[in-house]
Amino acid sequence: xxxxxxxxxxxxxxxxxxxxxxxxxxxxxxxxxxxxxxxxxxxxxxxxxxxxxxxxxxxxxxxxxxxxxxxxxxxxxxxxxxxxxxxxxxxxxxxxxxxxxxxxxxxxxxxxxxxxxxxxxxxxxxxxxxxxxxxxxxxxxxxxxxxxxxxxxxxxxxxxxxxxxxxxxxxxxxxxxxxxxxxxxxxxxxxxxxxxxxxxxxxxxxxxxxxxxxxxxxxxxxxxxxxxxxxxxxxxxxxxxxxxxxxxxxxxxxxxxxxxxxxxxxxxxxxxxxxxxxxxxxxxxxxxxxxxxxxxxxxxxxx
Amino acid sequence: xxxxxxxxxxxxxxxxxxxxxxxxxxxxxxxxxxxxxxxxxxxxxxxxxxxxxxxxxxxxxxxxxxxxxxxxxxxxxxxxxxxxxxxxxxxxxxxxxxxxxxxxxxxxxxxxxxxxxxxxxxxxxxxxxxxxxxxxxxxxxxxxxxxxxxxxxxxxxxxxxxxxxxxxxxxxxxxxxxxxxxxxxxxxxxxxxxxx
Numbered sequence: 001x002x003x004x005x006x007x008x009x010x011x012x013x014x015x016x017x018x019x020x021x022x023x024x025x026x027x028x029x030x031x032x033x034x035x036x037x038x039x040x041x042x043x044x045x046x047x048x049x050x051x052x053x054x055x056x057x058x059x060x061x062x063x064x065x066x067x068x069x070x071x072x073x074x075x076x077x078x079x080x081x082x083x084x085x086x087x088x089x090x091x092x093x094x095x096x097x098x099x100x101x102x103x104x105x106x107x108x109x110x111x112x113x114x115x116x117x118x119x120x121x122x123x124x125x126x127x128x129x130x131x132x133x134x135x136x137x138x139x140x141x142x143x144x145x146x147x148x149x150x151x152x153x154x155x156x157x158x159x160x161x162x163x164x165x166x167x168x169x170x171x172x173x174x175x176x177x178x179x180x181x182x183x184x185x186x187x188x189x190x191x192x193x194x195x196x197x198x199x200x201x202x203x204x205x206x207x208x209x210x211x212x213x214x215x216x217x218x219x220x221x222x223x224x225x226x227x228x229x230x231x232x233x234x235x236x237x238x239x240x241x242x243x244x245x246x247x248x249x250x251x252x253x254x255x256x257x258x259x260x261x262x263x264x265x266x267x268x269x270x271x272x273x274x275x276x277x278x279x280x281x282x283x284x285x286x287x288x289x290x291x292x293x294x295x296x297x298x299x300x301x302x303x
Numbered sequence: 304x305x306x307x308x309x310x311x312x313x314x315x316x317x318x319x320x321x322x323x324x325x326x327x328x329x330x331x332x333x334x335x336x337x338x339x340x341x342x343x344x345x346x347x348x349x350x351x352x353x354x355x356x357x358x359x360x361x362x363x364x365x366x367x368x369x370x371x372x373x374x375x376x377x378x379x380x381x382x383x384x385x386x387x388x389x390x391x392x393x394x395x396x397x398x399x400x401x402x403x404x405x406x407x408x409x410x411x412x413x414x415x416x417x418x419x420x421x422x423x424x425x426x427x428x429x430x431x432x433x434x435x436x437x438x439x440x441x442x443x444x445x446x447x448x449x450x451x452x453x454x455x456x457x458x459x460x461x462x463x464x465x466x467x468x469x470x471x472x473x474x475x476x477x478x479x480x481x482x483x484x485x486x487x488x489x490x491x492x493x494x495x496x497x498x499x
Contacts, residue, residue, distance in 0.1 A: 005470075006474065007467075007470040007471050007473065007474040008470060010470075010473070010474055010477070011455055011470050011473065015454075040481055041474070041477050041478060041481060043481075044477050044478075044480055044481035044484060045449075045477045047430075047484070048430055048445065048449050048477070048480060049449045051430050052341050052345060052430070052449045052450050053341075053449075053452075055340075055341060055344060056337050056340070056341075057336060057337055057340040057353070057354065057357065061354050061358075062333075062336055062337070064358075065332070065336060065357065065358040065361060066329065066332050066333070066336075068358060068361075068362070069328065069332050069358075069361045069362065069365065070325060070328060070329065070332075072362050072365050073323065073325070073328050073365055074325075076323075076365065076366075077323040
């Protein structure tokens with residue numbers, strides 16, 4: 001017969017005591033051979049337990065925390081709704097089938113909405129006769145360059161978002177969108193940049209912050225009107241409509257949501273959103289929580 | 304309720320919370336908030352830190368909730384790993400800022416009158432002070448077992464250790480705390496009289 005170790009007996013008696021199933025004396029009577037050694041330990045353990053459990057956070061603190069928690073959950077839900085709306089678009093479904101691009105596609109969609117909703121002007125060009133954002137900067141020569149430029153722009157935008165000074169018409173935001181588009185097209189042409197996954201996660205975080213700073217954005221009726229705008233963007237994708245058509249300035253208020261696109265049809269309007277379940281922003285950019293409980297990286301709990 | 308049905312119930316709540324269900328989110332929050340608070344209090348001995356950090360931890364939990372997977376670790380172990388990581392992060396920041404005040408009047412004691420309140424504060428100060436002197440692993444086990452109210456199995460999962468190991472660490476920690484309680488102090492007198 002296996003002899004129980006003192007630490008096992010102590011644990012059993014602590015549980016019995018904490019749960020109110022046994023008194024200290026009853027526990028000691030169950031293990032008379034250990035009673036002398038067990039008693040002081042058990043009393044100390046129960047004392048520690050009692051003293052810890054006498055303390056609770058103040059109700060006001062708990063209420064304030066709950067309010068903040070639910071508000072943050074609500075914001076996240078809005079972001080998710082917003083991005084999933086775009087995932088259903090035909091032009092995105094093809095993009096979403098590209099491994100690792102789901103988050104980027106969602107991010108791009110939110111940038112477009114952000115810019116269009118508050119600015120009423122698509123991308124940075126507005127009525128730029130040269131075609132808007134596509135000529136703001138010369139395109140980067142390859143995907144690695146594009147990533148580097150994108151990172152710089154995202155960092156600049158992030159700084160503004162953190163200080164609350166970003167506006168939806170911000171040229172940096174439009175530039176981020178332009179660079180995402182450029183990067184996406186390069187990837188579709190066969191280049192596979194390293195670091196794109198991380199970029200996706202960073203852009204996703206940035207966009208969430210922006211949308212959270214503009215809580216009405218997700219439910220704004222103008223969002224619906226920007227559906228047409230996203231189709232226009234699709235026209236600049238490889239296989240889409242001619243760039244000339246796509247770079248025409250778009251004013252969301254001028255194109256009701258219910259109207260069909262005024263330019264070429266979407267690349268794959270009937271495609272089922274097969275990639276939608278994986279389109280949660282940057283699903284592969286962070287490790288599984290059971291391995292890493294915090295997005296910052298693995299940190300064991302032990303010593 | 305059996306542990307299995309309890310686990311099943313929690314799974315339903317967690318899954319609903321992930322889907323954005325407000326009542327499930329509220330339930331998760333209300334279940335774990337006091338436990339996280341006590342855990343942080345046990346680790347820091349500072350109510351200001353416990354208050355701020357507990358709120359922040361729940362925002363981090365929310366951010367990570369989508370990525371939580373039902374593998375082997377229970378939800379509680381996963382949550383307290385987030386709490387631990389947040390604590391480490393906060394300590395790094397505090398190291399740069401310098402120490403903050405210790406236990407203070409913001410403590411709220413359940414159903415305690417003024418006298419009991421004072422007595423309890425003395426008591427928790429003593430427990431906290433004693434706990435702060437324990438080696439890290441022992442302090443962690445005490446905080447998770449008695450502060451957070453985790454079982455040995457959950458504590459083991461949260462710490463990435465075996466259950467047997469956790470029991471040994473717990474035994475040593477309690478023995479050490481008991482020795483400290485045994486040292487002559489005002490509070491010890493009270494406790495001995497209670498015991499008698």
